[in-house]
Amino acid sequence: MSVLITARGLAIGYDGRVIATVPDLDIRRGDRVSIAGANGSGKTTLLKTLGRLLAPVSGTLSGVDAGPSGAVYVHPSPFLYAGTGHDNVRLGARGNAGDIERAIVALRARDFARMNVREMSNGQRQRIALARALAACPALLLIDEADSGLDADGRAAWNEVVTTRHDLAIVRVSHVATTELEREGDGVVVQVSTGKSGKHG
Amino acid sequence: MTAVLDALRLIVSGDAEVWQITGVSLLVSGTALLIASVIGVPLGYWLAHLHGRAARLVSSLLHTLTALPTVVVGLLLFFLLSASGPLGWMDLLYTRLAMIAGQALLALPIVAALTLVAIERLPLPAFETAASLALPAWTRLRLLVGEAWPAIQSALLLAFARVFTELGAAIILGGNIRGETRTLTTVIALEHAKGDDARAIALGLILLVIALAVNAGVHSRFGRRRA
Numbered sequence: 001m002s003v004l005i006t007a008r009g010l011a012i013g014y015d016g017r018v019i020a021t022v023p024d025l026d027i028r029r030g031d032r033v034s035i036a037g038a039n040g041s042g043k044t045t046l047l048k049t050l051g052r053l054l055a056p057v058s059g060t061l062s063g064v065d066a067g068p069s070g071a072v073y074v075h076p077s078p079f080l081y082a083g084t085g086h087d088n089v090r091l092g093a094r095g096n097a098g099d100i101e102r103a104i105v106a107l108r109a110r111d112f113a114r115m116n117v118r119e120m121s122n123g124q125r126q127r128i129a130l131a132r133a134l135a136a137c138p139a140l141l142l143i144d145e146a147d148s149g150l151d152a153d154g155r156a157a158w159n160e161v162v163t164t165r166h167d168l169a170i171v172r173v174s175h176v177a178t179t180e181l182e183r184e185g186d187g188v189v190v191q192v193s194t195g196k197s198g199k200h201g
Numbered sequence: 202m203t204a205v206l207d208a209l210r211l212i213v214s215g216d217a218e219v220w221q222i223t224g225v226s227l228l229v230s231g232t233a234l235l236i237a238s239v240i241g242v243p244l245g246y247w248l249a250h251l252h253g254r255a256a257r258l259v260s261s262l263l264h265t266l267t268a269l270p271t272v273v274v275g276l277l278l279f280f281l282l283s284a285s286g287p288l289g290w291m292d293l294l295y296t297r298l299a300m301i302a303g304q305a306l307l308a309l310p311i312v313a314a315l316t317l318v319a320i321e322r323l324p325l326p327a328f329e330t331a332a333s334l335a336l337p338a339w340t341r342l343r344l345l346v347g348e349a350w351p352a353i354q355s356a357l358l359l360a361f362a363r364v365f366t367e368l369g370a371a372i373i374l375g376g377n378i379r380g381e382t383r384t385l386t387t388v389i390a391l392e393h394a395k396g397d398d399a400r401a402i403a404l405g406l407i408l409l410v411i412a413l414a415v416n417a418g419v420h421s422r423f424g425r426r427r428a
Contacts, residue, residue: 053329067335079326081344091344092334136334 003028004140004169005050005063005071012042012049013057019045020192027063029139030166035173037192043173046192047073047142050171064139068094072138074146078129080117085109085128088117092135103135108157127154134161143172207399208406219400223407226384229297229375230365233304237312238357244309245316246342260317266310271303275373278303282374295376300384303370308360315356319349358419362412 005027013019020042027033027050035043048054051073052066064070072092080088086100089109093099104113107127112120117128126146133141147158162170211219248259280286282294293299327348331341346353368386375382377391385408392401 048329051333053332065335066333070335071333073329073333075326075330077326079324079330081327081330082347091336091340132334 003063005061007050007056008060010049010059010061011057012045012054014045014054016057018057022046022059022192023190025190027140027169027171029169031169031171032162033169033171033190035171035190035192041192043192044076044144046190047144047171047173050140051142068092068136069139071140071142072133072136073142074129074133074144076145076148077122078125078146080120080125080128080132082117084116085113085120085124085131088128089113089131089135092132094136096135099135099137103131106134106157106161107131108153122149123151123154126150127157130158130161139168141168141170143170145173147172204398204402208403211399211403212406216403219403219407221380222383222385222388222404223411225297225382226365226386226408227411229300229371229384230304230361233301233364234308234357234361236301236305237308237360241309241312241360242316242346242353243342245313245318246320246346248313248317249320260314263310263314263317267314269307269310270369271307271367272369272373274303274306275370278306278370279373294374295378295382297375297382299374300371300382303374304364304367307367307370308364311360311363312356315359316346316349316353319352319356320345322352323348354419358416361415365415366408366412 003026005025007022007025009024010022011018011020012022020037025033035046037043045054049056049061051071053073066072081091086104089100089103093103104110107130109124109127109131112124113128113131115124117125120128126149129146130143147155150158245263248256248263251259278299279294281288282291282299283289284294293302323345327345331344336344366386368390371382371384372387372390375384375387377383377387383391385404389401389404389408392398392404
């Protein structure tokens, strides 16, 4: 299957300062990748780097760019723009009515999609943010614990996306120990290691 | 005391000239604010995205210019627009347009500098979300200005209060021509100089009430929006 992202000798961080080094990676369509590591080990930094929101400090990263049909990153406490949930999903879909509808249905968010985002609960906001990301028809979804606060209904909807959408790769951050993740059946586990071994920019 | 009573009588009786002057004031300052907003908000937004020494320099320059003395702006434009000046051919001196230009120049640094600060203070995810969805530049501008709107609205209000109540530029560039370029502040100065304190106080009260009402109106709207 087609490779979406290739990372070789990647060192990640901010402003040329290395926070962590990452094992070589090839992420393909349909892949499910979990990123493990202690708090502050650089999991979020890795997701943002894969999502092209941050430049790697060193090493090579090639593949899809940020945006529709590319990589879309979802924050742990998602940022929604002022307006309704529907307005936000429309941003991801660039106005395409079919994409908006499919994304809202996928996250079972129809009941509250027309609500103002200010009146939503955290779980509802997460579902809107996930729908907004899905509506962009990404090849690669980068989920930074944005799926951790969902209720049973939201979790079921999201699990269905994870198990059925083989056209997209999903990379998730998890604080759950590596062994538990493997038992959950996630395809690949990437252990981020804090290392000063990387070259400094 | 009688001057105050006379002033109130002037306001209540609906003296035509008082309201004409008020209208000119609102028109001139409103148009100046509109021009300053159309240029200043996108300028501040754009500057907020620049990094490095040059950006910091421009930012501190803008903040410095918010303290531009009104008479200095008036004088500067006066020399540019006077018959022998480089823009003399435009024949704009002593017109409302000249006053609008002066007040727009005064309002612009306030609008741009405070928009810059408002955008810079938005949370990082507001920028990252737009970047990750690769939203078009125009959509980003609309969304981020929308997120920063409460602060930008205060900036516009402050700029309006500054130009609506300023005297220096209006009197130098407008020339206080009856029916044309007389504004609340220029007439107050004139009537006071002439010794007609009732008119000066009447116009002063109108100036005060409008300046305060605009502030109060916008702030109460906010309160409701935020609740």
